[in-house]
Amino acid sequence: MNMIEAIKGRIDTFHRVLDEIIELRYVGDPILRQQAQIVDVAEGKIIGSQLGEILLRYRGITGTGRGLAAPQIGLNRAVFVTFVDGKLQTFINPTIVERSAQTNFYRELCISTGIMAADVERPERIIMEWTDIEGGKHHEKIEEFLARLYQHEEAHLRGKLNLDEAAPGGIEFATFNPLKEQLRKTR
Numbered sequence: 001m002n003m004i005e006a007i008k009g010r011i012d013t014f015h016r017v018l019d020e021i022i023e024l025r026y027v028g029d030p031i032l033r034q035q036a037q038i039v040d041v042a043e044g045k046i047i048g049s050q051l052g053e054i055l056l057r058y059r060g061i062t063g064t065g066r067g068l069a070a071p072q073i074g075l076n077r078a079v080f081v082t083f084v085d086g087k088l089q090t091f092i093n094p095t096i097v098e099r100s101a102q103t104n105f106y107r108e109l110c111i112s113t114g115i116m117a118a119d120v121e122r123p124e125r126i127i128m129e130w131t132d133i134e135g136g137k138h139h140e141k142i143e144e145f146l147a148r149l150y151q152h153e154e155a156h157l158r159g160k161l162n163l164d165e166a167a168p169g170g171i172e173f174a175t176f177n178p179l180k181e182q183l184r185k186t187r
Contacts, residue, residue, distance in 0.1 A: 006175035010115040016061050023054055023073045027113050027161055031071050036078040036157040038093050044079045045133040048090030051081040058111060059083065064178050065111060067149055069156035072112050080153035084146065094130035094154050097139075099123035104183045106148055108162040109174055117178075118162040119170030119187060122151050145183060 001009075017024065025031055039047065047070050055068040069080040078093045100123045107117045125143045128150055132138065142150055152162060163171055167187055 003173070003175050007115065007173050010174055013062055014114050017058065020061060021054060021057055024058075025072055025074050025112060027163065029074075029112075031074055031076055032112055032156070032161060033159040034071065034076050035159055036069075036071055036076055039077045039079060041092060041131060041133065041135045043077065044090065044092030044131065047075060047077055047079040048081050048088075048092070048133055050075075051079065052083075052088040052090070055081055055083055055088070064109065067153040068111060069153050071156050071159075078157050080156065082149055082153065084149070090133050091128075091150070091153070092131040092133070094128055094150070094157070096126050096128050096151065096154055098127035100125035104148070104185055105167065105187055106183050107170075107172075107174075107176065107178075107181050108148075108152055109178050110152070110162045112156075113161060113163055115174050116163065117172055117174040117176070118166035119172075120152075120162050120165045121167055121187075122148055122165075124183075126151060128154070148183065 051068045058065045067082045070077040080091050082089050102124045103121045104124045105121050107119045109117050126147045129139045
C-alpha cells in the first residue's frame with residue numbers, strides 16, 4: 001500500500017470515529033490544554049467507567065487504542081484508563097514522581113490527534129503514584145512500554161499532547177502499522 005492509500009484509509013476510519021464517538025475531543029479544543037482537577041474515588045470510578053466504555057468503542061472501530069484520559073472526552077478531571085492484555089485499568093489522580101535519565105523513542109498515536117503521529121522521546125522508567133477504583137494507593141516502578149503509555153496519558157492531565165512533545169521533525173501522517181511499532185534507543 002502506498003502512502004496516499006494509507007492516508008485515505010486512516011481518513012476513512014477517522015470519519016467513522018467522528019460519526020460514532022461524539023464524546024471525543026481533538027487538538028484545538030481548549031480542554032486539552034488545561035490542568036486536570038483532582039477527583040475523589042467515587043467520581044474517579046464513574047469517569048473511569050465512561051472512559052473504558054468509550055475506549056472499547058474506539059478499539060472496535062480502529063483496532064487500536066491503549067489509553068484514554070478524561071480531558072479527551074471533555075472532562076477536566078485527573079483520571080485515565082488503559083487497555084493492556086485484554087484488561088481495562090483506571091488510574092485516579094496519577095502523578096509521576098520519578099523519571100529515569102535513560103530514554104527511548106516511539107511513534108505515538110493519540111486519539112485526540114486523529115491521523116497524525118509523533119515520534120516522542122520519553123524516560124524508559126518511571127515511578128508513578130495513583131489511586132485505583134477501590135481507593136487503594138499505588139506507588140510503582142513502571143518500565144518500557146507501560147512507562148510510555150502511562151506518561152502519554154498522564155501528559156493529557158497536564159494539558160500536553162504527543163504533538164507538543166515530538167522530537168524535531170517527528171510529526172507525520174500515521175501511515176505505519178501501530179501494532180508493529182517498537183521502542184527505539186535513537187531516532
